[in-house]
Amino acid sequence: ASQLVWLRNDLRLDDNPAIAQAQQLGDxxxxxxxxxxxxxxxxxxxxxxxxxxxxxxxxCQNLAKKGIAFxxxxxxxxxxxxxxxLAFCQQNKIEAVWFQQETALDECRRDEQVSQxxxxxxIECHALESDLLVPVPxxxxxxxxxxxxxxxxxxxxxxxxxxxxxxYDEPAKQGKAIEVKNINPDWAGKYRDDLWLxxxxxxxxxxxxxxxxxxxxxxxxxDYPAMPATSTLSPYLSLGRIGPRRLxxxxxxxxxxxxxxxxxNDWLRELAWRDFYRQLLIHxxxxxxxxxxxxxxxxxxxxxxKSEFEAWCQxxxxxxxxxxxxxxxxxTGWMHNRLRMIAASFLTKLLFIDWRQGEKxxxxxxxxxxxxxNNGGWQWSASTGCDAAPYFRVFNPQRQSEKxxxxxxxxxxxxxxxxxxxxxxxxxxxxxxxxxFGYPEPVVDYKKARQEAISAFDALK
Ligand code: FAD
Numbered sequence: 001a002s003q004l005v006w007l008r009n010d011l012r013l014d015d016n017p018a019i020a021q022a023q024q025l026g027d028x029x030x031x032x033x034x035x036x037x038x039x040x041x042x043x044x045x046x047x048x049x050x051x052x053x054x055x056x057x058x059x060c061q062n063l064a065k066k067g068i069a070f071x072x073x074x075x076x077x078x079x080x081x082x083x084x085x086l087a088f089c090q091q092n093k094i095e096a097v098w099f100q101q102e103t104a105l106d107e108c109r110r111d112e113q114v115s116q117x118x119x120x121x122x123i124e125c126h127a128l129e130s131d132l133l134v135p136v137p138x139x140x141x142x143x144x145x146x147x148x149x150x151x152x153x154x155x156x157x158x159x160x161x162x163x164x165x166x167x168y169d170e171p172a173k174q175g176k177a178i179e180v181k182n183i184n185p186d187w188a189g190k191y192r193d194d195l196w197l198x199x200x201x202x203x204x205x206x207x208x209x210x211x212x213x214x215x216x217x218x219x220x221x222x223d224y225p226a227m228p229a230t231s232t233l234s235p236y237l238s239l240g241r242i243g244p245r246r247l248x249x250x251x252x253x254x255x256x257x258x259x260x261x262x263x264x265n266d267w268l269r270e271l272a273w274r275d276f277y278r279q280l281l282i283h284x285x286x287x288x289x290x291x292x293x294x295x296x297x298x299x300x301x302x303x304x305x306k307s308e309f310e311a312w313c314q315x316x317x318x319x320x321x322x323x324x325x326x327x328x329x330x331x332t333g334w335m336h337n338r339l340r341m342i343a344a345s346f347l348t349k350l351l352f353i354d355w356r357q358g359e360k361x362x363x364x365x366x367x368x369x370x371x372x373x374n375n376g377g378w379q380w381s382a383s384t385g386c387d388a389a390p391y392f393r394v395f396n397p398q399r400q401s402e403k404x405x406x407x408x409x410x411x412x413x414x415x416x417x418x419x420x421x422x423x424x425x426x427x428x429x430x431x432x433x434x435x436x437f438g439y440p441e442p443v444v445d446y447k448k449a450r451q452e453a454i455s456a457f458d459a460l461k
Pocket of ligand 1: 362374
């Protein structure tokens, strides 16, 4: 095979443009280059690296059944990739390399270096559109990037409709099945394989089942963490285990079946947020450099309190909903979206700890950790970001808890020491109850902390 597909963050055979387009020209082989030290530098969690390794193994096995060779090369950093790829191409007489672009700065730099190296050595380089639902620039009439989500989303939807195409098929068989061993690299961390799927076929089934059974109720139920109402597909979407055209096609199919307008679908709107945050990284490169979208917010004097940060990380703040959220993260590698907002708002507004510390802890723990969405979510919560929450609207953890976990069902699941408390008491136990159940006093006074945070932001004006 003289066509090489270089997989990166598009770990799938279904709906993979690089694979499909390369195979139109001839036989392909597939390569993945692990850069474990770089990933660790980017704070990728054990769980994420575990699922990534298992996903690569699944790809290798599926390709082998089709008679397509798969190679895993291991280097340390992105800076080592160009040389490793060139050596591989020369050894294997590769004519052309195919890959899908990404949007984060370090990845873009790596790819520029690769493209240049390949071209200098007369190897064709096909850098395909990035893995977004709308991979072209979504710009205002003045040809500027959107800074507000809703108008972005309106243009995005029009473009999505214009560009809608069927998903790409899996690669065709190229020959007899190849015998391969299981891949189990030493950078693979532990993840909850009782909760998360490594097989592409199972992931695609999960997508279908979600769209068939849960799309309709999604808008009403998506904010209640005790309910299994969201897709929990984020770990797979962050690794590119599902393709954007497959997503759209599945949504359209099941909306039609249920007489719903796919264009107005709330779940599709969430996928637009994913595109929104990913493309922001291209338009506003400072976001890649630990900078806030609103530069003036870099003047805030964050509170560098180690014990309060530790209490937050461990789920021991004395605010039951926050603690349940953090324990869900620590135990499963995943946290419900409503809880991510509550936990992030608590850290940045009430403890007034720098959002970058929370962003880092999330990345180091989440199985779905994705720089663009995580940075976007943290900056939204901290009111430092693009189209962020207004700074004077500070989440009240007790109110959020009463509203979105009204029976305390979710809290009971993750803070079992409080499980005997009634639905009324569980959101804010008394001091006597805390003593009795060995549950901490609140680390902070909500009203006072809220006022201080608002004053700090007011002072920036
Ligand atoms: P669903 O409700 O089923 O949504 C479907 C998909 O849409 C998600 O899987 C995700 O790919 C995308 N999506 C949904 N909401 C958002 C959003 N607000 N921003 C970007 N994409 C979105 N998401 C990540 O994938 N990785 C992260 O590291 C991450 N960090 C976050 C940090 C904070 C502080 C906040 C507030 C949000 C973060 N999110 C992150 C977004 C969101 O919380 C998760 O995508 C969602 O909870 C995943 O669960 P799900 O797959 O069941 O979502």
